[in-house]
Structures are given as structure tokens and as C-alpha cells.
Amino acid sequence: MPLRDALPRLSRPLVRALVKGEPGPPFPRSRRLRPRLPLFLGLLPFRTVDLVLVADLVLAWILFAGGYSLLLTLNGMPPQPGVPTPGINENVLFLCALVSSLPVALRNRWPLAAWRLATGGMLLAAHFMDRLFTQPYSSSGVITYLLVVYSVAVRCDRETVLGAWLVSMLALVAVKPGDPLIALGAVMLTVTALLGYNVRTRRLAAGRLAEEERRSERALAAQAVLEERTRIARELHDVVAHHMSVIAIQAEATPLKAAGDPGTLEEGLREIRALSLAAMTEMRRVLGVLRDGDERADTAPQPGLGRLEELIATARSAGLTVTLRLGGDLLGLPTTVSLSAYRIVQEALSNAMRHAPGAAVSVRITRSGDELRVHVANGAGGGRERPPGNAGHGLLGMRERVSMIGGRLWAGPVGKGFAVTAILPIMEDAEDGA
Structure with a gap:
């Protein structure tokens, strides 16, 4: 140097x-x-x-x-x-x-x-x-x-x-x-300086560790908020996408079906009103969870496979031809699995209403051991092919639900139609409210 x-x-x-x-x-x-x-x-x-x-x-x-x-x-x-x-x-x-x-x-x-x-x-x-x-x-x-x-x-x-x-x-x-005392003084000065600098180093390290812990806590809190927002958004999408699709189709089809008949028109409007009230009820439940961190407002039961017939009837009223086949013991399923299966069928039917109105839809739900298999397939619907790659947020919500409980999902075009297959593990300790 x-x-x-x-x-x-x-x-x-x-x-x-x-x-x-x-x-x-x-x-x-x-x-x-x-x-x-x-x-x-x-x-x-x-x-x-x-x-x-x-x-x-x-x-x-x-x-x-x-x-x-x-x-x-x-x-x-x-x-x-x-x-x-x-x-x-x-x-x-x-x-x-x-x-x-x-x-x-x-x-x-x-x-x-x-x-x-x-x-x-x-x-x-x-x-x-x-x-x-x-x-x-x-x-x-x-x-x-x-x-x-x-x-x-x-x-x-x-x-x-x-x-x-x-x-x-x-x-x-x-x-x-x-x-001769200079050596003793030098030792005392050196030891004192080293001791003080060691204390400084330890305090700085402790301060950095505390700051990292605070950052980690903030990150975990932000992640929890994001996960909760995603869950609320997924629930709202499932409610709005299905009910609003049915309401829109009913509102469009009712005047054509009535053809000037006041009785038929009144019946169609009653169905639209019933669907609107059902949508508002579910939206109030989801929004109540959003307002109340302890979920005390979430007093209504979560939908599950027990309400599957009601869901199929709603889809049929919107013009779909739906066939339902059930297999295995579907009683006593964990709430998470039952809710996820219900939401998957609901979203698949909503997609069929939007992209293949009037199509024939096959819904098959079977239980085999510790797995629940959900398969929903629809045809072309009025000769119009489903636009490729127009999945929106519905398939993303399906994948999130399935991945949260460790399941598998396949979704894609099949011929001129579309099919969704999900395999859900049946876990008795699964968390409710997924």
C-alpha cells in the first residue's frame, strides 16, 4: 500500500x-x-x-x-x-x-x-x-x-x-x-474498550432481531388479511356468479316464455324474486363475516351437499338439462369437503349457464374410501362452442378450494363442451369454513 x-x-x-x-x-x-x-x-x-x-x-x-x-x-x-x-x-x-x-x-x-x-x-x-x-x-x-x-x-x-x-x-x-504501570493501564483500557464494543454489538444484533420479528409479525398479519380477503372474495364470487347468472337468464327467458300470458310472466317473476332473496341472504352472511372478525354474524349454516337438489333445481329452471348421479355414502362428510363439493358444482353449473345455455349437464358425485370425486360435464349448448380460455375467476376459486384441503382438480374442454373433475380427500379434522 x-x-x-x-x-x-x-x-x-x-x-x-x-x-x-x-x-x-x-x-x-x-x-x-x-x-x-x-x-x-x-x-x-x-x-x-x-x-x-x-x-x-x-x-x-x-x-x-x-x-x-x-x-x-x-x-x-x-x-x-x-x-x-x-x-x-x-x-x-x-x-x-x-x-x-x-x-x-x-x-x-x-x-x-x-x-x-x-x-x-x-x-x-x-x-x-x-x-x-x-x-x-x-x-x-x-x-x-x-x-x-x-x-x-x-x-x-x-x-x-x-x-x-x-x-x-x-x-x-x-x-x-x-x-511500569503503563502496561497495567494499557490492559485496563483495552479490556474496557473491548467490553463496551462487545455490548454495542450485542445490542445492535438484538435490535436487528427484534426488528426482523416485528417485520415477520407484520408480514404474517398482512398474509392473514390477504387470505381472509381471498376467502371472502371467493365466497362472494360463488354467490354472485351463480345466482346472478340464473337471474339474468330467467329475466331474459321469462318474457319469451310467457308470450303475453300474465300467469306465466308472474310465475317467472316470482322465481326471479326468490333467487334474488336467496342471493341476498348468502351475501349478507358473507358480509357479516367480513364485518365481524369473530364470525359471530355467521349464524346461517354453510351450504353443502344436502342442498344439492335445490341447486340442481335452480339450474334446471334456468334452462339447463341436468342429470345427477350419486354414489357411496355421502352422509356425515366434513363441512369443508361438503362445502367445497357444493361450490365446485355450483361454479360448474354457472359456467354452463353463461357459456353453454340450454346444454345438457351431467353431475356425478361418488365417494370411494377416503376420497370424494366430483365430476361435472356439459355439452355445447345450442350449437355454440364455449370460447376457449374464458375461465374468469371461477376456475381459480375452484383450484384454491381444492388445494386448501389437499385435493386435485382437472378442468378443460371436452369435445364441444367442458368438464370439471375434482378429487377431494375426506379428512375428519379438516377446518370448517374453507
Whole structure:
């Protein structure tokens, strides 16, 4: 690596630590560390108390009082033979004690500023401490410096922490070169910086994990909403597609069939009214489920194979020639299987009404072991072939219903007509209301 490229890269951590670095936002604390104030203290400008900040303020005062008292005691001791009297001004001692303790009170909100102040204060106090004591370090200054280094490591990025560690090591050597305690101080600084940075890494990882969990919960909630919307849309389509198709065909055929006969016209209108009321009843049930998340409004029984004759009669009234063949024991089927079979037949008949009016339709439902086979086939209907690829949403709804219970579905043109075949597994623990 060229020297001109290496110098900026090496100096960048120092510049960030001393000038340009900015601490990250504080990590959220537990509510136990930020309790709410009692009601009788409600006139204060703050509603909660930060116990960590209170502890820092108390510790800063203890370090200041103890350090200042020690400096005054050492400065007032009688001179020893051959040792000059220190004669240091008390204001200077006050300043030394202050810069050795104040950073503790600042480290929570301004960790980098507190570390810079502590570094300058250590270099300033070392000159006078060396005149009063055998070492240029005081216990309060060591505690303060380790605490601010920890705060920097917890709140700042890796490059800034590295720069703060390098400056701290240089300051440690500059205070008293050749001091045997430098090695101990270097170990303490390194351990403190590594501990703080490890805490930062763990907290960031925990924060990312919590965010991923929140995203996963939102995604699951959105998926549940989408699935519910799909279910409601499928139910509405089954109701509207079938009943509206029959109503439209009846409304078109009734005047032609009546041919001016008021009795026949009145009978046709009664059938249209009955179909409209049935459609409105089912739509109210589906919309009631949509409004009520607990499905308390869904009091009407779900349609099933027990209403198959009614469905066939409706299709016949719309002009289809429907033949029904049943095989096997169809009693006691699970609600999901019975409803799915009913909806498949309903949609197949609706498609026949729309695309092959007047056609002959064969409906065959048989049970074999743990499977229910549904087969619906229709002819061309009036000589008009069904337009290819015009399945709309009906076949999609069929496939969704069948796939939800693990079944299989085939649908497609057969000759000039169309056929639908579904095989539904009979599972006693199938969920109701599919």
C-alpha cells in the first residue's frame, strides 16, 4: 500500500475520535431504569426519572468531593526534608478535581465530549498530581476515564472507538514515560474498550432481531388479511356468479316464455324474486363475516351437499338439462369437503349457464374410501362452442378450494363442451369454513 494512501487511512480513526466523530443514539433502557414519578411530583418538568443519569451524577459528586479533599490534604501536608513545598493554588486543585469527575456526569448524553474532556483533564492533572503524589494518577481520575472509554465504545462506531483507544494509549504514555504501570493501564483500557464494543454489538444484533420479528409479525398479519380477503372474495364470487347468472337468464327467458300470458310472466317473476332473496341472504352472511372478525354474524349454516337438489333445481329452471348421479355414502362428510363439493358444482353449473345455455349437464358425485370425486360435464349448448380460455375467476376459486384441503382438480374442454373433475380427500379434522 503506498504511503500517501496509508496515512489518510491510519489518521482517519484519530480524526473521528478527536474532531468529526458523532455518537450513535442511546439504546433504549428498561422501564425499571426509567420509573414514572409519583403524582404529587407532577409539577416537575419531567414525568420519568433516569436512574442511570442519577447514578452518574451521584458518582461524579463522590469522585469530585473525594478527589478534591485528597488534593487539599496532600497540598497542606508539611514539607518533608529535602522536598520543596508544593504550594499549588487551591483554584488549580479545584479545576483538577473537576475535570477528573465531571466527564462521568456527561458520558450518558455526550460520550465523545466526555472522553475528550477526560483526556485533556488527565494530561492537565498529571502535572500537578506528580508534584503532590508519587504517581500522576488519582483513583477518581482512573475510574472516570475507564467509564468514559466504556461509554464511547458502547455508543460509537468501530473506527471512532479505535481512534479513541489509540489516543488514550498515547496519552497514557505521555503522562509519565517509562512508568511500569503503563502496561497495567494499557490492559485496563483495552479490556474496557473491548467490553463496551462487545455490548454495542450485542445490542445492535438484538435490535436487528427484534426488528426482523416485528417485520415477520407484520408480514404474517398482512398474509392473514390477504387470505381472509381471498376467502371472502371467493365466497362472494360463488354467490354472485351463480345466482346472478340464473337471474339474468330467467329475466331474459321469462318474457319469451310467457308470450303475453300474465300467469306465466308472474310465475317467472316470482322465481326471479326468490333467487334474488336467496342471493341476498348468502351475501349478507358473507358480509357479516367480513364485518365481524369473530364470525359471530355467521349464524346461517354453510351450504353443502344436502342442498344439492335445490341447486340442481335452480339450474334446471334456468334452462339447463341436468342429470345427477350419486354414489357411496355421502352422509356425515366434513363441512369443508361438503362445502367445497357444493361450490365446485355450483361454479360448474354457472359456467354452463353463461357459456353453454340450454346444454345438457351431467353431475356425478361418488365417494370411494377416503376420497370424494366430483365430476361435472356439459355439452355445447345450442350449437355454440364455449370460447376457449374464458375461465374468469371461477376456475381459480375452484383450484384454491381444492388445494386448501389437499385435493386435485382437472378442468378443460371436452369435445364441444367442458368438464370439471375434482378429487377431494375426506379428512375428519379438516377446518370448517374453507
